[in-house]
Amino acid sequence: MSTVESVSDEYHPRPLSAVLRALAAREGDSKVTIRCIREALAGRSFAAFLIITCLINMLPFPPGSTIVLGIPIVIVAMQMVLGRKTVWLPEFFLKQSLSKKAFEKLSTKIIPALEKLEGFVKPRAWPFPDVKSAEKIIGVWALILGIAVVLPVPLGNWFPAFACAICGAALSERDGRLLFVGVALGTISIAVLIAMVIAIHFGVTWIIGG
Numbered sequence: 001m002s003t004v005e006s007v008s009d010e011y012h013p014r015p016l017s018a019v020l021r022a023l024a025a026r027e028g029d030s031k032v033t034i035r036c037i038r039e040a041l042a043g044r045s046f047a048a049f050l051i052i053t054c055l056i057n058m059l060p061f062p063p064g065s066t067i068v069l070g071i072p073i074v075i076v077a078m079q080m081v082l083g084r085k086t087v088w089l090p091e092f093f094l095k096q097s098l099s100k101k102a103f104e105k106l107s108t109k110i111i112p113a114l115e116k117l118e119g120f121v122k123p124r125a126w127p128f129p130d131v132k133s134a135e136k137i138i139g140v141w142a143l144i145l146g147i148a149v150v151l152p153v154p155l156g157n158w159f160p161a162f163a164c165a166i167c168g169a170a171l172s173e174r175d176g177r178l179l180f181v182g183v184a185l186g187t188i189s190i191a192v193l194i195a196m197v198i199a200i201h202f203g204v205t206w207i208i209g210g
Helices: 003-011 016-024 034-040 046-057 071-082 100-120 131-150 158-173 176-209
Strands: 031-033 097-099
Touching: 016 034, 016 046, 016 100, 031 034, 031 100, 046 071, 046 100, 046 131, 046 158, 071 131, 097 100, 100 158, 131 158, 131 176, 158 176
Parallel strands: none
Antiparallel strands: 031 097
16 A cells, blocks of 8 residues: 555544444444543544544533533643544543433534535645644644633633634644634634633722722
8 A cells, every 4th residue: 555545544534423423323322421432433533532522612511611621622632742642531531421312412513513524624735744743733732722722711712612623624634724724713712812811800800999
């Protein structure tokens, strides 16, 4: 097999949306754990895990939930920076589960968005020479965005999670143009987050001082 074919196989596994659809369609399972999802994604690049963890943080969970749900983004991004070959997640997260009904409901929100994204991305203008260098550099940016997601700032988590998901999708298909969009959106999201923190600080100071 040629080098080109190897790289192509590595970057073109079964679509992530198809993996989630298969998980949702499984019979006889009362729960779907994070461990099940990790096993279903076995052999895939870090990009798949980055996309999934980011999309989960974009769902309408109760306020403050991203403080916990955002931690896997940070963990995955750190491993990208360190150059690990496989994704590791703490046992605590691997044991977390959803009922089959809840996972199916979750999938109806995530899968359509994934399918649209998968239909748009394609290899173009990729600036990195190999997979590992791409994962490390994008991992640094994903780590910054992941920390932004974890910060307990009201309404300040969705935008960086979205930008991080875009970067993950760009990595999965070597799409340099989409990566540029993800970096640009991420930069805007960080700027907005900083502005919100400053506004909250001055607001609290004014209330206390007043």
